[in-house]
């Protein structure tokens with residue numbers, strides 16, 4: 397029986413020959429991801445009567461959402477997490493400064509093909525870039541995994557997105573993701589497993605590919621998958637924490653929906669306030685005044701993203717009246733960017749370069765906007781109030797557009813600088 | 814537990830959590846026992862007054878879309894609703910249902926066939942819905958989910974499982 401990726405991997409993990417959409421299976425994940433919310437999860441775990449976690453090796457815990465701590469309250473939360481990690485003997489713990497959970501999970505060789513990652517964060521699908529089945533879950537569900545090691549999952553329907561041809565210069569995975577979300581809507585993939593196929597996807601770097609599953613949470617997807625190929629295997633060589641086995645969908649698998657895009661037709665896109673599916677071609681909003689440009693996040697804070705921005709910022713200055721905040725997604729990205737000279741370019745251009753983590757993405761700290769201000773960001777979400785105040789506008793775009801906007805002080809296509 | 818029998822309350826597509834449990838009560842009503850009286854208040858005011866334990870809601874596509882508020886499930890599970898049968902569920906709503914021991918069954922064919930007000934039977938372990946128009950199959954719920962139902966929800970289920978492990 398031909399199966400999609402989700403049907404096949406969930407069957408494998410549940411010890412069944414096959415599964416069908418709608419079926420419920422009991423799964424022991426390979427990775428249980430939690431971040432600054434680890435302390436409240438631990439509270440529920442204790443309420444359930446939990447004393448020792450089911451398997452300390454399953455856990456990957458990160459302090460990234462408000463890190464380093466902006467207030468004493470946050471610092472107390474971090475203290476509790478460090479205590480839990482020590483008490484429970486959890487080795488995969490990444491403290492303040494290491495970077496954003498989804499990025500670091502991949503860098504550390506903990507997101508592996510053919511494995512299941514469950515995380516108490518809505519952008520957990522990110523790990524699908526390595527060929528894992530990765531889905532977000534609630535806090536009580538995570539606490540239950542801590543206690544008994546498994547959770548039920550519904551086998552999702554699958555959607556196949558095929559992208560053929562080549563992108564025009566300057567068009568990125570971010571533009572593709574925004575285009576698809578704009579077309580299909582914020583509920584376009586509700587509970588669905590979204591697979592990315594086609595020549596344009598295979599041609600992308602891993603860094604570009606990662607944007608796609610990362611952003612599928614904004615379309616309601618349960619998980620999203622990029623078929624692992626030789627690029628993934630080369631990346632994992634000497635890095636993977638465990639031996640792994642690829643799980644690939646069958647050629648003749650049945651999809652609930654299929655969509656095909658021609659890469660060459662896609663132009664730079666931007667998501668306008670206050671929903672991610674309010675997407676327009678960049679040309680329609682060019683000229684909008686921007687007070688802050690933010691380059692970072694799990695979506696677009698990798699070396700390649702910083703390189704694209706540095707190319708534009710080299711020898712230029714951030715416009716008076718506009719701020720540029722740069723936050724590398726991880727300490728590894730920071731070091732690499734430093735060696736490549738990008739950090740120097742940013743600082744010389746007048747940017748504030750900050751410690752790896754989520755920063756102002758969800759309004760915690762390190763660059764939240766003032767009332768009435770407009771931010772242009774490389775993040776994945778622009779809901780009203782997302783960056784702190786409800787009285788501000790957030791636009792989402794690619795790193796090059798964010799850099800060009802910082803230079804011009806208004807939303808700008810890099811070619812128009 | 815595995816047999817459900819009750820009257821059908823049939824509704825349409827995209828019924829959102831705001832009409833299932835109005836937002837204005839989300840921060841004022843926190844005792845689960847008080848929740849059933851507000852269930853579906855903005856969709857069908859008769860429902861809360863007339864529904865009986867075991868009754869079944871039949872909905873269209875995307876049942877429970879909108880906010881993640883768990884009260885939109887608890888106001889029905891606390892009233893001992895038998896099940897919700899829908900063409901599809903919003904993801905978080907669906908998980909909240911099963912974690913609060915309320916059967917949520919996806920069966921588009923049955924939704925089209927079932928008439929409002931008729932009495933139907935659902936056999937959870939056999940995976941069958943029996944109504945006037947015939948018998949419709951859905952993939953049976955596995956033991957793990959049935960165990961969550963028997964325990965009365967995920968938190969209670971995990972607590973019991975840990976207890977048993979300690980004693981065992």
Ligand code: SF4
Nearest residue numbers: 519693694754757758
């Ligand atoms: S960078 Fe933003 S979207 Fe990514 S994990 Fe952090 S808060 Fe979430």
